[in-house]
Amino acid sequence: MADNKVNEFLANARKAVSFPVEELTNFLDDGAKNTDHLIHPSIIKARRRWLENLIDSKKEPVFINHDRIFLNREQLYVRALQKSKRLIQLKKQYDLSPTDWNTLIIATGEALPIILNDFMFRPVIEGQMSEEQIKKWLPLVENYAILGCYVQTELGHGSNVRKLETTATYIRETDEFEIHSPTLTSTKWWPGSLARTRYTLNLYPSNVVVNHTNVDWPIFIHSNHGAVFARLIIDNKDYGVHPFIVQFRGKDHKPLPGIEIGDIGPKYGMNVIDNGFLRFTKVRIPRTNMPMKFSKVSNTGVYTRPPHAKMAYGxxxxxxxxxxxxxxxxxxxxxxxxxxxxxxxxxxxxxxxxxxxxxxxxxxxxxxxxxxxxxxxxxxxxxxxxxxxxxxxxxxxxxxxxxxxxxxxxxxxxxxxxxxxxxxxxxxxxxxxxxxxxxxxxxxxxxxxxxxxxxxxxxxxxxxxxxxxxxxxxxxxxxxxxxxxxxxxxxxxxxxxxxxxxxxxxxxxxxxxxxxxxxxxxxxxxxxxxxxxxxxxxxxxxxxxxxxxxxxxxxxxxxxxxxxxxxxxxxxxxxxxxxxxxxxxxxxxxxxxxxxxxxxxxxxxxxxxxxxxxxxxxxxxxxxxxxxxxxxxxxxxxxxxxxxxxxAWEFSDNCLNSALGRSDGDVYETMYNWVKEEPSNQKQETGVYVGYNEVLKNVLSGDYLKEIGLSRNDGVEKAKL
Amino acid sequence: MADNKVNEFLANARKAVSFPVEELTNFLDDGAKNTDHLIHPSIIKARRRWLENLIDSKKEPVFINHDRIFLNREQLYVRALQKSKRLIQLKKQYDLSPTDWNTLIIATGEALPIILNDFMFRPVIEGQMSEEQIKKWLPLVENYAILGCYVQTELGHGSNVRKLETTATYIRETDEFEIHSPTLTSTKWWPGSLARTRYTLNLYPSNVVVNHTNVDWPIFIHSNHGAVFARLIIDNKDYGVHPFIVQFRGKDHKPLPGIEIGDIGPKYGMNVIDNGFLRFTKVRIPRTNMPMKFSKVSNTGVYTRPPHAKMAYGxxxxxxxxxxxxxxxxxxxxxxxxxxxxxxxxxxxxxxxxxxxxxxxxxxxxxxxxxxxxxxxxxxxxxxxxxxxxxxxxxxxxxxxxxxxxxxxxxxxxxxxxxxxxxxxxxxxxxxxxxxxxxxxxxxxxxxxxxxxxxxxxxxxxxxxxxxxxxxxxxxxxxxxxxxxxxxxxxxxxxxxxxxxxxxxxxxxxxxxxxxxxxxxxxxxxxxxxxxxxxxxxxxxxxxxxxxxxxxxxxxxxxxxxxxxxxxxxxxxxxxxxxxxxxxxxxxxxxxxxxxxxxxxxxxxxxxxxxxxxxxxxxxxxxxxxxxxxxxxxxxxxxxxxxxxxxAWEFSDNCLNSALGRSDGDVYETMYNWVKEEPSNQKQETGVYVGYNEVLKNVLSGDYLKEIGLSRNDGVEKAKL
Incomplete structure (x- = not known):
């Protein structure tokens, strides 16, 4: 942004600042050379700028944000998936560290499916599975060969987890669990992202985060697996709520038998994300799909309590x-x-x-x-x-x-x-x-x-x-x-x-x-x-x-x-x-x-x-x-x-995605240019006026009255356009 | 709603109420027999119920609200126009009083185009035009032969009306005004409804309201006329801001020459309404399109100041x-x-x-x-x-x-x-x-x-x-x-x-x-x-x-x-x-x-x-x-x-349009039924999984890696689904 193109009020305001802005940016980056970052998780500040350059929307149009407001939910979702895929490719291509990965995600300026959630499905795999189980599941998750989600809340049950109704009943004959939704209120509802997706920051200290290089994404409709929280029942005895890994979708993304799955509809915000619902009708899974680092169920149906109940709490x-x-x-x-x-x-x-x-x-x-x-x-x-x-x-x-x-x-x-x-x-x-x-x-x-x-x-x-x-x-x-x-x-x-x-x-x-x-x-x-x-x-x-x-x-x-x-x-x-x-x-x-x-x-x-x-x-x-x-x-x-x-925070214009907040202050020109992309304005360019043929012509012509056996008052007909 | 179908907690709560609810409804209706209503503008209470019955969505499906959340902006707009047209027909058919008309509008539970605004365009006609002008314009407005809007705010000017930039220059040679937008910031912006549409209540006392039987609707894109606020210029002298009636669209709703018109895009709310923008390039209108009850311009270009400047303020x-x-x-x-x-x-x-x-x-x-x-x-x-x-x-x-x-x-x-x-x-x-x-x-x-x-x-x-x-x-x-x-x-x-x-x-x-x-x-x-x-x-x-x-x-x-x-x-x-x-x-x-x-x-x-x-x-x-x-x-x-x-307020379920707020308390069943209509859920019924063919298949299969010359880590291929 050349200084002479900046709005003069903004340029003057910048001149009047009493402190060195570059130094504040540095502080916000948690030290220019500090690898232990917080806000802009960069090795060095120049690196953050290099990373942000990778997703410059001029070179990579999939990251363009400003037309997002004109997309419907389906378009938003597909766009976000495309964006997510490209981000994953960049991550793999440059073998990005978790630090760099977070920088990229923040810079996109959007809550994205596939990528954002480091915390919900994978921690169940890593944190609650035995070593043997991890060997099987982690590579799948790390490589997006499966996509998982975290399935806890139900239609009738939110914060009070202890009252969840979904059951996982041990079937001794086949050494399986049967996952079942016994009531309407036990329908799993919301899983996906309301509680889950966020502008993720790397919160693990550096010695821990190293295990979280690859990130799976738990959104619901597109996920084919999930960690389902259900009451463990063995021989009619209720052992309380535990997670179980359940596959939801099979070939070509088709829901598996006994699985009813769908989107819960639009929300106040976050409509890019497909929060979902899920009902189980006696769905069988192998016993070993229960994570068994802490709680265990043996192949004879014997339950062992976890030694440290509080650990999962972290x-x-x-x-x-x-x-x-x-x-x-x-x-x-x-x-x-x-x-x-x-x-x-x-x-x-x-x-x-x-x-x-x-x-x-x-x-x-x-x-x-x-x-x-x-x-x-x-x-x-x-x-x-x-x-x-x-x-x-x-x-x-x-x-x-x-x-x-x-x-x-x-x-x-x-x-x-x-x-x-x-x-x-x-x-x-x-x-x-x-x-x-x-x-x-x-x-x-x-x-x-x-x-x-x-x-x-x-x-x-x-x-x-x-x-x-x-x-x-x-x-x-x-x-x-x-x-x-x-x-x-x-x-x-x-x-x-x-x-x-x-x-x-x-x-x-x-x-x-x-x-x-x-x-x-x-x-x-x-x-x-x-x-x-x-x-x-x-x-x-x-x-x-x-x-x-x-x-x-x-x-x-x-x-x-x-x-x-x-x-x-x-x-x-x-x-x-x-x-x-x-x-x-x-x-x-x-x-x-x-x-x-x-x-x-x-x-x-x-x-x-x-x-x-x-x-x-x-x-x-x-x-x-x-x-x-x-x-x-x-x-x-x-x-x-x-x-x-x-x-000093250095949010890019594309990340801010605001005509009012542009760094060059070109507010009004931007507003004017953006609205030209509005779909009904585009249609008007081709001579189609949304609503006119559908209704307005009928009203303006007076035909709406004829339809109910009336006609216009005197004097209007001749003045009609 | 049969009492035995009501949620038991709700039924019990209703039994415990300490006062007569019917009497409170009566009070909210401002007296059962009181024609001078406030909240439910009904002659008698039974009449309000009769009116609400006219738009019962079971008989008149155009008034169904609950699927509105699944519509995109264009669909919302067209639906709202259809609803508005049907309301106008009902008004004409039953020759409804302003009172009844308001009852109907409130009961729809939505801010509607065409109907809602009694206050902005028509008052300019009625309140600021001479008797002669009113005779020409009012029948057009009353009968929806033209649709008008109130065009005041500009891209760069909101509350400070005195700084509006649009000009209306008197052209002596042709006895016309030339309406012009001299700058980008003078582009008219927002007119339509942000400031204008509301759940209208009849506020005029009964002796005044009688003059407002028919209601025009000033929303922007579909409006073909507007009261445009512009600086009156005569012989290079600026006489300040005045309204001028300008036609925007002609045959088949096509914008007239010199008129650039469009939608300003989606908003936080009210997306059913098409707030618009408008630029004028030297658009000529007859001098007599200036309302002349107070301020006047003669056919020789002589300006007369209004005697009572404060009257328009009302x-x-x-x-x-x-x-x-x-x-x-x-x-x-x-x-x-x-x-x-x-x-x-x-x-x-x-x-x-x-x-x-x-x-x-x-x-x-x-x-x-x-x-x-x-x-x-x-x-x-x-x-x-x-x-x-x-x-x-x-x-x-x-x-x-x-x-x-x-x-x-x-x-x-x-x-x-x-x-x-x-x-x-x-x-x-x-x-x-x-x-x-x-x-x-x-x-x-x-x-x-x-x-x-x-x-x-x-x-x-x-x-x-x-x-x-x-x-x-x-x-x-x-x-x-x-x-x-x-x-x-x-x-x-x-x-x-x-x-x-x-x-x-x-x-x-x-x-x-x-x-x-x-x-x-x-x-x-x-x-x-x-x-x-x-x-x-x-x-x-x-x-x-x-x-x-x-x-x-x-x-x-x-x-x-x-x-x-x-x-x-x-x-x-x-x-x-x-x-x-x-x-x-x-x-x-x-x-x-x-x-x-x-x-x-x-x-x-x-x-x-x-x-x-x-x-x-x-x-x-x-x-x-x-x-x-x-x-x-x-x-x-x-x-x-x-x-x-x-x-006691007796909002109908369709007016509330809430799965949580139903009068029978059937919350969960309703949520479950409504989401079945969600478009991507409907597609899934036909075997189409939104996002799968577009992106997810590519990611789950590992093809996204091949595209960038990489392949999956060892061990994943064989576990792949």
Missing amino acids: VLVLGRADIIQNAAIILARVLTIAIRYSIIRRQGNDYKDPSQELQVLDYQSQQYKLFRGLAMAYVFLFNARFMRKLIEENLSKVNQGDVSLMAEVHINSAGWKALCTDLVTASIEDARRSCGGHGYSSLSGIPEILSFYSQYPTVEGENTIMYLQTGNYLLKTFQSIKKGKIINGRLNYIKDYKKILLQKSSSKSVEQLLDPDFQLESFRHRFLYLIFNLDSDLKTTSQVHPDGFEGAKSGHIIDTLNVTRAYCYLTILSNAHEGLKSLMKQHPRLYPTLRNLVDLFFVDTVLIQSGDFLMAGYYDSNHIKLLQRTQKQLLRKIRPDAIGLVD | VLVLGRADIIQNAAIILARVLTIAIRYSIIRRQGNDYKDPSQELQVLDYQSQQYKLFRGLAMAYVFLFNARFMRKLIEENLSKVNQGDVSLMAEVHINSAGWKALCTDLVTASIEDARRSCGGHGYSSLSGIPEILSFYSQYPTVEGENTIMYLQTGNYLLKTFQSIKKGKIINGRLNYIKDYKKILLQKSSSKSVEQLLDPDFQLESFRHRFLYLIFNLDSDLKTTSQVHPDGFEGAKSGHIIDTLNVTRAYCYLTILSNAHEGLKSLMKQHPRLYPTLRNLVDLFFVDTVLIQSGDFLMAGYYDSNHIKLLQRTQKQLLRKIRPDAIGLVD
Whole structure:
């Protein structure tokens, strides 16, 4: 993009950025020479650019995105398969590492079948099968000789896995399992991708990821195998839910006998993916199709319980961690679009010069809509990096038989997943609205991102359930500590809750309020205030509730959710400040700008929930007023850097797929050119006017009245065209 | 629907409702015998049912909705035209009143072309044309001999109408105007329906509505005329933006010379509607195509200014009032779906009986998600009825030359439009998530409603701009009153602001807190606190800001938005309590339940913004704690009545178009049956597997590797299927 072709407002904005954008890109790449990447998983930054060049849509038209909005579901699906196939070919051709593979996938800008899912089918093969089973199945999966999917949820059963109804009954005579759907509600429903496909990031630490070079793709209709979760029944005894590898389709993709399979229809988003349904009528599979690393069934029908029931749990956590990572990337994508457009778009009179219109980004309200999201994007990035470290730490402990970090990994991944997806979904919608009418158009690219992302508050653990799991754990921990139990680790400070609850802010200035230690002190105080109150209320209520403690708890769900949110804000903010500390050392020139964003996240959180903080008593109303002023100052400070803070992510125009968010700012020409490809416009070029012959001619001519025995009022006929 | 076929949980829930549902339906119909309707615009209730029967999809299959999700845009459009034509035929055949006509349109459950828009093209004809012009044009419009649209926004210009670029230059030689698009950004963009189509309610008071019997439909591609807003230029002098009637299409719907016209492509929602673009290259129209009731251009090119510039403004207000009305209906539709499903769906163990799963609606968190919306639906209903009265009052005053209510109508319609659409959009999303995974499926019906409704925070006045207009007016009023000006009308209490700001709640009990007068006192106090502070801050800042007051204001946009919101909450709550008062007299049996909803709206508002209330000082933290307990009590009280509160609206299953929200609760069977119609499932029945021949066969066979000169790893070939 030659500088002289760039929209002048955008070009001027870029000149005003206060920090070196290239260095921020470097930081986002997790170090130019750092092989242990996060966001742009590249060996070196130049390598990322080389990789992105491989799928340059000018050379490889299959990767063109902008006409996608005009395709119907079938066309979308076939296009995505073609794209996926080409990606696999590139992977094989250049023998790409998992790292490079992820870079490529992210750069396509779309959730793709075949490729995206590293986590669901293959982990069942690798993680739950015996060595002997792996030898048989893994090569098939690695080479796409079979395509597998993860088949868990049923029409009537989602989050509560223990209530799944599909059965796998052991048939001693033939040493087989019979897979069966006993009821309508047991019909497998959704498998494919609602819960499964995502902009996958490599979350495994480098020593683990090496085993995941090749990736199978578990989407449903095209998959010919699946890991089906079903109740294991032996001699009429129910051993609970286990996975079973079942083949669905045979020659020429035809469903096998006893298999009823299909697409579940369109969805809010992700219509490129074919989520499916599946019913089994007494389908037999060999006994050895049950993965037997942990649970086993012998050829005499004897069931052996797994020694470590919790081990399979890790996959779920990784799924959530993945979502926590994506939070930053998705926000950065949307904000790249909205911030660029808000610099180009002008509206309303400039009070200084009424002949001019202001850049929309100069309005405080627009800054408020967008910079809060921008702050989250960077805060969530720091948080994601912490999450990765925590997972690595846990994995290395678990490998040594130490499960002491498991609970922390669980409650953080559950709570953060819920809070991040809640906040990101709302922030995408804010960004959409910040683009005015054009934000409603598919040409903006935002509706697709919004409807795609809106699955995340539900999948991989519905958010309310996630908050409650974390909240209940926190409550138990609080109660244990109160009773004198000593807890090591990051929740250790709870023991000082009495002392902490007496704290009050002594800050008199903005500088003091924004001091990181004081920021965290206020969040810690608020969290402890809420959990202390919940605990007290529960104690009181339990005594009078006919159902005791459980009854009392069911009447305090709202409070439990609030406790978890307060905990998540505290820990996320804490992780952001940790990240800033090392940033200060490694990239001092980036520090001031990123510090402003973290400060804004802090200030915004307090202001939106100021009632909590005032009730807790750490802040008084003078502090809140000071924070209100601080918020406005921060918005002003961030304004000139905003364009650099989004440019640094280096999303290609094709990846963004937005007429509003182009890096050269050529918004209107692009919109105009894109709509020319709209199918009914193309037809019009050939003299076909959709709807005219079908209906409109009949109405305009008045024939619609003749059909019901009426005629037009006087005077109209002669005026008729 | 025979009672014995209804889902047992739903049937039991219906038995537990504490009030007479039929009476509530009656109230929603605005009185069984009341011709002056609001929600179900029927002469008598039985008539509404008779009308809905006219479009029963069993007899008239064109009205079937459930397969709509499988149609592509072209099919959707043609289907909608067919539906519209049939509706027009029914209207003509039965000579339906505007009242009946609206009932029919609402009952179709879809935003339809041709029919829905009473407000945009025709009002230009009727409202801005001279008597002579009306005689020519109205019969054409009334009889659908021409189809018109409202063409205002441009690619580069939305809310700021004064900056539109399209020109209409007077050509003296031929007594014509030349319509021209001088730049790319002047391309007309969006006209059609983003801002225009809605679930139309009859908002005109009965004495006015009589003039609107026949309705033209202004959608774009199929429209052959339009009211084009352009800058009037005479002898190089710019007279500002005026409407001009321009013909776009001629014989066989072909665009006329100089007209470039097309569809602007898919959108987040409303894809049934063809929003369009339009460029003019020196298109000539007769001078008399300019509506000349107010502004006039003579045949010698002399321009006459309108005597009453503000009169055309009324249409905008009506558009907003319409949106304020719809807020209640849309929420009621979504909540009918989500509440019915939450009664049928079971999840998680019942702590009293672990073998059972709880009804999802029994969780406090689910009640919180849904009953807040339910409260809003009824509060907004009361508010809409107040709005209607206010508009009638204003119209009758205006007819007597009294414009004293105009400002109040404007600021209320602007602010309420913004707040209602913000809250409703969020509430629809809450309802979507409350349905778990199935809420993401189009089969739930909710994605369509959500993406459709999400236009409203932007259209008919973008919400931020609306809030600011209202806020600036309130600020000016406050400043005038402070200076001693006497304001009559509903803002009169501002004069007591000093006394009011000293108030503190003396409530000690729930009963006192919920006393309507105290509820309103707290909201009034909060509003005055915020506006008092804004005013003080502006005074201080103006003195130091280099750009004085205007500069200071631009730095306090966030506060101005908050002032407006506080004002809107106050007035909406006040209108709800007014409504409750008359409800108590007319429908005492409904009062307790609807009172609970209004109370919940009040409590919820305080709790979500408790920081404001604590800062204002009317409440202290003990009040807030009491309100937190009250909220939970209200949720429990509403639980048994929830099903009655949605059933009473009597949305037909076809109108709801949701597998989850059926009145008989047959959720799973319906989902299963509907997906069988999915196109790729239908193809599979004939042995065609979408994607298999195109790509998957190539991948599964390993041929994709051969294409790039590689072959499969050892061991895979023999395992290949």
